[in-house]
Amino acid sequence: MEGVLRRSVPSFKPHAAGPGPAAPIHLRKSCFMSNTLRISLIALASAAVLAACGGSDDHNDGYVPPPAQPPVLNITKVDGRYHHNKSHQDSGFRAMSNMAPSASQAAEIALPALGAQAQDQKDTQSDALGGPILIAHPQAVAQAQTAQQLASLLHWSQDAQGQQVAALRVQAADALGIRLGLLVQALPDAALLRFYPDSKTAQGYETTGAEINAVLRLNAQAGEQGDAARTWWSPDLGGDAVTLEIVLPAGNAAEALQLALPNISRRFVDIDSDAALQATPAQRAGLSKERIPSAGSCNLDMSCYSNGGAERDAVARMSFVKDGKGYFCTGTLLNDAIQSDIPYFITANHCISSQTVAGSLQTDWFFRTASCGSSYLDARRTTRTRGARLLFTSNVAQGFDATLLVLNDAAPAGTYLAGWDAGLNNSIQKVFSLHHPSGTLGKISGGETQNYANCDGRRCQAAIDGRGRYYEVRWGDGTTEGGSSGSALFTQSGHVIGTLHGGTASCSAPDEPDFYGRLDLAFESGLKNFLAAAQRPF
Numbered sequence: 001m002e003g004v005l006r007r008s009v010p011s012f013k014p015h016a017a018g019p020g021p022a023a024p025i026h027l028r029k030s031c032f033m034s035n036t037l038r039i040s041l042i043a044l045a046s047a048a049v050l051a052a053c054g055g056s057d058d059h060n061d062g063y064v065p066p067p068a069q070p071p072v073l074n075i076t077k078v079d080g081r082y083h084h085n086k087s088h089q090d091s092g093f094r095a096m097s098n099m100a101p102s103a104s105q106a107a108e109i110a111l112p113a114l115g116a117q118a119q120d121q122k123d124t125q126s127d128a129l130g131g132p133i134l135i136a137h138p139q140a141v142a143q144a145q146t147a148q149q150l151a152s153l154l155h156w157s158q159d160a161q162g163q164q165v166a167a168l169r170v171q172a173a174d175a176l177g178i179r180l181g182l183l184v185q186a187l188p189d190a191a192l193l194r195f196y197p198d199s200k201t202a203q204g205y206e207t208t209g210a211e212i213n214a215v216l217r218l219n220a221q222a223g224e225q226g227d228a229a230r231t232w233w234s235p236d237l238g239g240d241a242v243t244l245e246i247v248l249p250a251g252n253a254a255e256a257l258q259l260a261l262p263n264i265s266r267r268f269v270d271i272d273s274d275a276a277l278q279a280t281p282a283q284r285a286g287l288s289k290e291r292i293p294s295a296g297s298c299n300l301d302m303s304c305y306s307n308g309g310a311e312r313d314a315v316a317r318m319s320f321v322k323d324g325k326g327y328f329c330t331g332t333l334l335n336d337a338i339q340s341d342i343p344y345f346i347t348a349n350h351c352i353s354s355q356t357v358a359g360s361l362q363t364d365w366f367f368r369t370a371s372c373g374s375s376y377l378d379a380r381r382t383t384r385t386r387g388a389r390l391l392f393t394s395n396v397a398q399g400f401d402a403t404l405l406v407l408n409d410a411a412p413a414g415t416y417l418a419g420w421d422a423g424l425n426n427s428i429q430k431v432f433s434l435h436h437p438s439g440t441l442g443k444i445s446g447g448e449t450q451n452y453a454n455c456d457g458r459r460c461q462a463a464i465d466g467r468g469r470y471y472e473v474r475w476g477d478g479t480t481e482g483g484s485s486g487s488a489l490f491t492q493s494g495h496v497i498g499t500l501h502g503g504t505a506s507c508s509a510p511d512e513p514d515f516y517g518r519l520d521l522a523f524e525s526g527l528k529n530f531l532a533a534a535q536r537p538f
Contacts (some may be wrong), residue, residue: 005432005446005477006306033446045187047437067476070533075337076523080310080419080494083333083463085341089410090382092205092235099194099204106152106243109143109261114174114268132351132527133438133483137267138324139172144261147185154246154254162250170264171241173356174249177243177267179321180234183227183259184216190249197237205235205385215359215387215408222355222390227262233321235385236267265326271292289379293328293483297439302444304372307432311494312444313416316345316363317436318486320352326392330487331363331405332496335417337532342416343407344530347486348517349393352403352413359387361405365412368442377441384409392526396457399430400469400517401501403486407537418488420531421495422523424466427452431473433500436486437480445478449489453515455501463485470515471498472506479505480514489516 090093144150154166191209212232219229302312312331329351334344352358366380388405432446452468489498498516505512
């Protein structure tokens with residue numbers, strides 16, 4: 001196969017690629033595989049959800065359109081564009097110099113290092129685990145399993161404005177980052193929650209009870225129940241400790257707050273093998289190095305190629321929590337037919353398949369080198385952590401391993417809304433993909449679609465007559481890894497035609513295939529209700 005990518009620095013010899021195999025391909029980069037097709041639509045925050053998603057074993061293979069669904073335009077292809085949103089929505093992140101903690105005495109919870117069993121898990125992570133790269137383990141917090149226990153730890157004081165203030169510091173030995181799993185029984189909308197890392201050079205985060213309650217309401221409206229659906233996950237600020245400060249406005253008694261902290265999600269991923277500064281010295285003087293996960297040496301820096309020059313601005317590294325465990329995947333912003341600027345975001349079902357998990361989504365944008373060969377990160381790098389709303393999801397075995405979300409945050413300034421093509425695409429054409437293998441800086445792969453295939457979560461096998469639900473792709477340039485899951489497959493014209501399910505391609509097996517769920521089939525199954533809606537669907 002001749003090389004697909006156009007390098008902006010001297011070119012290289014691409015890997016050779018053989019013909020597509022007749023034998024089944026057993027997957028190594030795909031996990032969370034369910035056995036039924038599940039499609040869920042949430043059209044209005046106030047509307048009842050008509051189809052639950054993810055994790056169940058029932059056989060509801062279709063969906064009922066939500067009430068007052070807008071008509072769908074007869075459009076199957078939309079070009080990409082930079083979004084028109086000029087608003088500067090507050091991300092919630094604050095420089096520590098602008099977040100002076102109150103004088104309230106912080107209660108302390110110290111958690112031990114992970115036990116031997118968890119340590120063994122950490123040491124045996126590999127591409128064989130697949131799909132969403134495991135980066136964090138759950139850890140129980142015995143001292144705060146109930147709201148009563150947590151309330152007994154807090155020391156409330158009153159500030160000059162009459163506000164009630166209390167703080168809690170949680171330290172987890174050897175953790176590289178912490179997300180607090182706050183189980184909410186009662187939280188006043190007017191409450192203010194601030195999160196401080198120990199490092200004074202890092203950023204803190206600030207949110208309100210209203211924002212947290214809005215995320216949890218989406219879980220309830222999706223029909224999801226239990227403690228997981230009532231748990232809000234704080235952002236990962238890095239380091240082995242985080243302080244939570246709670247501020248209740250004057251007139252709100254401390255008893256109005258009922259929070260528990262039964263678990264944290266503690267990041268263990270080994271991120272010491274590579275490093276880059278977050279910005280140039282002139283832009284961020286004195287900033288310490290940021291540790292970046294490493295990927296295989298054959299992965300290609302997306303900043304070195306002209307392919308995807310705009311589309312790379314649509315791609316984000318995803319981190320999210322499922323059952324207390326943290327994961328990395330990749331997702332892509334999509335344009336819609338009416339150019340609404342709604343931040344539609346596509347990824348894989350095996351990454352996110354429920355509203356509860358969608359609510360924990362944290363996204364990193366412009367997470368790449370500043371330029372080809374640079375040791376600095378793009379100065380626009382930014383994080384959003386308000387989660388997302390699940391609109392559509394289709395599983396692996398009978399579906400297309402695709403999930404469509406809408407971000408609860410506005411898309412960051414300067415991001416791109418990728419175009420898409422929901423027509424039947426030729427099974428042999430040049431393609432490229434933009435992704436974050438192993439959660440590292442943005443990479444690019446180039447190759448060809450070579451066949452249609454069907455996948456069942458354990459293996460993929462070639463199909464004929466365009467009946468396969470997946471594209472088989474062979475790379476000539478670069479590869480993918482776990483963490484690339486959910487990334488978009490682009491035609492040479494920059495239109496999305498699929499999402500990464502899994503495969504056996506790697507630096508050690510460059511001629512092996514990867515498989516992408518077909519966007520055209522997912523479009524007909526439900527994506528069109530959003531991407532081709534004649535008016536804003538919500």
